[in-house]
Amino acid sequence: MALLDVKNLVLSFSGLQVINDLTFSVEDGSIASLIGPNGAGKTSVFNCLTGFYKPTGGDILFDQKKITRKKPHKITQLGMARTFQNLRLFKSMTVLENVMSGMHCRSSAGPVSSILRTNSQQKEEAEITTFCEECLDFVGILDEKDRTASNLSYGHQRRVEWARALATKPKILLLDEPAAGLNYDEKQQLISLIKRIRDELSITILLIEHDMGLVMKVSEKITVIDYGQKIAQGNAEEVQNNPKVIEAYLGKEEEEEEVA
Amino acid sequence: MGNSSNTPPNENNVESIRTGLFDRLQDQKNRLFILLVLAAIATLFPLVTDNYGLEVLTNVWFYVILCLGLNIVVGYAGLLDLGYAAFFAVGAYTTGILTSEFGVNFWLTIPVAILFSACAGCIIGGPTLRLRSDYLAIVTLGFGEIVRIIARNLEITGGASGLIGIERPSIFGFQLTQIIHFYYVFLILAIIAGFVSYRLQHSRMGRAWQYVREDEDAAEAMGINRVAVKLYAYVTGAIFGGVAGCFFAAKMSAISPETFQFQQSVLILLGVVLGGMGKIPGVIIGAFALVLFPEVFRDLGSMRILVFAIVMLIIMLYRPEGIWPAKKT
Numbered sequence: 001m002a003l004l005d006v007k008n009l010v011l012s013f014s015g016l017q018v019i020n021d022l023t024f025s026v027e028d029g030s031i032a033s034l035i036g037p038n039g040a041g042k043t044s045v046f047n048c049l050t051g052f053y054k055p056t057g058g059d060i061l062f063d064q065k066k067i068t069r070k071k072p073h074k075i076t077q078l079g080m081a082r083t084f085q086n087l088r089l090f091k092s093m094t095v096l097e098n099v100m101s102g103m104h105c106r107s108s109a110g111p112v113s114s115i116l117r118t119n120s121q122q123k124e125e126a127e128i129t130t131f132c133e134e135c136l137d138f139v140g141i142l143d144e145k146d147r148t149a150s151n152l153s154y155g156h157q158r159r160v161e162w163a164r165a166l167a168t169k170p171k172i173l174l175l176d177e178p179a180a181g182l183n184y185d186e187k188q189q190l191i192s193l194i195k196r197i198r199d200e201l202s203i204t205i206l207l208i209e210h211d212m213g214l215v216m217k218v219s220e221k222i223t224v225i226d227y228g229q230k231i232a233q234g235n236a237e238e239v240q241n242n243p244k245v246i247e248a249y250l251g252k253e254e255e256e257e258e259v260a
Numbered sequence: 261m262g263n264s265s266n267t268p269p270n271e272n273n274v275e276s277i278r279t280g281l282f283d284r285l286q287d288q289k290n291r292l293f294i295l296l297v298l299a300a301i302a303t304l305f306p307l308v309t310d311n312y313g314l315e316v317l318t319n320v321w322f323y324v325i326l327c328l329g330l331n332i333v334v335g336y337a338g339l340l341d342l343g344y345a346a347f348f349a350v351g352a353y354t355t356g357i358l359t360s361e362f363g364v365n366f367w368l369t370i371p372v373a374i375l376f377s378a379c380a381g382c383i384i385g386g387p388t389l390r391l392r393s394d395y396l397a398i399v400t401l402g403f404g405e406i407v408r409i410i411a412r413n414l415e416i417t418g419g420a421s422g423l424i425g426i427e428r429p430s431i432f433g434f435q436l437t438q439i440i441h442f443y444y445v446f447l448i449l450a451i452i453a454g455f456v457s458y459r460l461q462h463s464r465m466g467r468a469w470q471y472v473r474e475d476e477d478a479a480e481a482m483g484i485n486r487v488a489v490k491l492y493a494y495v496t497g498a499i500f501g502g503v504a505g506c507f508f509a510a511k512m513s514a515i516s517p518e519t520f521q522f523q524q525s526v527l528i529l530l531g532v533v534l535g536g537m538g539k540i541p542g543v544i545i546g547a548f549a550l551v552l553f554p555e556v557f558r559d560l561g562s563m564r565i566l567v568f569a570i571v572m573l574i575i576m577l578y579r580p581e582g583i584w585p586a587k588k589t
Binding site for chain 1: 464466475485492
C-alpha cells in the first residue's frame, strides 16, 4: 500500500526543466531513499512534496489524497513532516520551544483561552510540554531542552530538527541530507535512529542522502534520479550494480586511446 | 551565604553575589513582589504631585497601552506596521460618534469599538499580510493615512474639526471628570494591557508569533499557517489600539483627525523599538521615555525634538536591541 505516490511530476522554472516526468512511490512503513548526483533535483522533489514549490505538472498523492499544490502548513497537518538540508531552527529560542513548534498544528488554544489560562488551555500546555520532552528524549537530547538552540553543537542541532519534525506526529518523515556534517559515530547513531523511528513509532521514512554507505545500510527501496528523471529503482544491491547509476555518478569509461 | 570556609570577601564572592541577585530577580516570586511595589507606587503617585504631573503620567499610561498593543504586532510577530494610529482612531471615533450622535452609554461603545477595530484589522491585514515586510510597511502607512483622511472628510466624524462634547463616562453613577479619575482608569488599563501581553507571550499563540517572526518558511513547514498567525497578531494589536482610543475620546471629550497622523504611528513605534521590541518591561520603559523626555526637557523649547531625535539615533546606533537588556541565554 503506497503511502506516497508521485505520478509524472514535472517542475520547470522559466524553461529550465528541473523535474522531468518523475514517477515513484513509497510504501507505508518502509524506509526509502532518493539519491542522485548533485543538481539532480532531489531537494526540488522534496519542495514539491511539501508544498514549497508548485509543480508544473503531475500529481502527488499522500495517503490516497491529492496534495499537489496544497499549502505547506496544510501538508504538514496531513502528516508529512520534513527536515531541512541547511538547518532551519528558530535560533534565538530554546530547544524545547523549537520542538513545540511541531505541536502547534496538533493543539488549538487561541488568544482568549491563553489570556484566561482556562483549564483546558493549561492541560493542553502540559500535554505539549510532555510530548515534546518525549520527542527530545527519543533523539537523545532531553538534557539540553532549556538551552538556546544556536548554542548547541552541530550534531545536536540536527537532532533538534528531527525532534521538531517528530513533534508534528507525522505519518511520513522526509529527511533532507540528515547525515551532512556528521562524523562517523554520529552517522551510526543516525542509522539506528532512522530504524527506531520506523520500528518504534511506525513512521515511514524518505530520505535524500549523499552518503552511499548510509543509504545502502538503511534503505529498503532506492530511487535514483539524474537531471530530474528517474534512472533506476530497486534495493541496495540492484542499484549499486546498475550501470546507469554508475554512469550518472562516475561518468562513462572512456575508450582507451592507442599510444603511438 | 552558608559558606563555612574562612576566605575573605574577594572578587569571586562579589561576582557570585551579583549573579545571585540577578538570578533572584528571575525568580517568579521576586518579580511579582517588585511588580506589586511598583503598582503601589503608581497608585500612590497622585498624592505627591499636582495636576500637571497627573496629566503627564496619565499620558504615560496611555502610551503604555498603545505601545504594548503595537508590540504584539511589531515585537512578537515581527510585522512592520507604520499605520497603527488607524486603530486608535477607529476606537476613538466609534466612542465619539456613538455617544455624541446616538447617546449610547460609554461603556457599551467599548465592545462595539473592539468589533470595529477587529474588523479594520481583518480588512487591512487580510490582503496585506501575505506580503513581505517592506511592502507591508508601505501598505500599513497608506491605510493609516486613509483612515485619517476619511475621518477628515466625513460629516459623521465631524470633518476637519472633529468631534466635540463627548460625554464623560460614569461608573455606577460616579462621573469621571477630573484628571485624577482618568489617571486611575488609564493605570488600570495599562496594568490589564501588561497582563494580557504577558499571558499571550507565554502561550501557544505567543510562540507561534515568534516562530513566524524568526523564520516564516520553517514555521510553515512545521504546520503553522503563517498568514493566520500574523492576522491574529494584527487584530489583537488593533483591539488594544481601539480600546485605548475609546478611553482617549472620553478623557479628551474632543477628538480631531490631527491626533491620528502618521507622526503618531511613528511615535508609538518609537516607544516599542526604543525600549526593546518584544520585551514587556522594555516597551513600558520606551513609553515612559517617549512621554517624559519632551516634558523633562521642556526648557529647551523647540530644540527638544531635535535633542530627542539625536538621543534616538545614538540609541539605535549603539544599542539597537533597545534599552532593556536581552534575555540571559
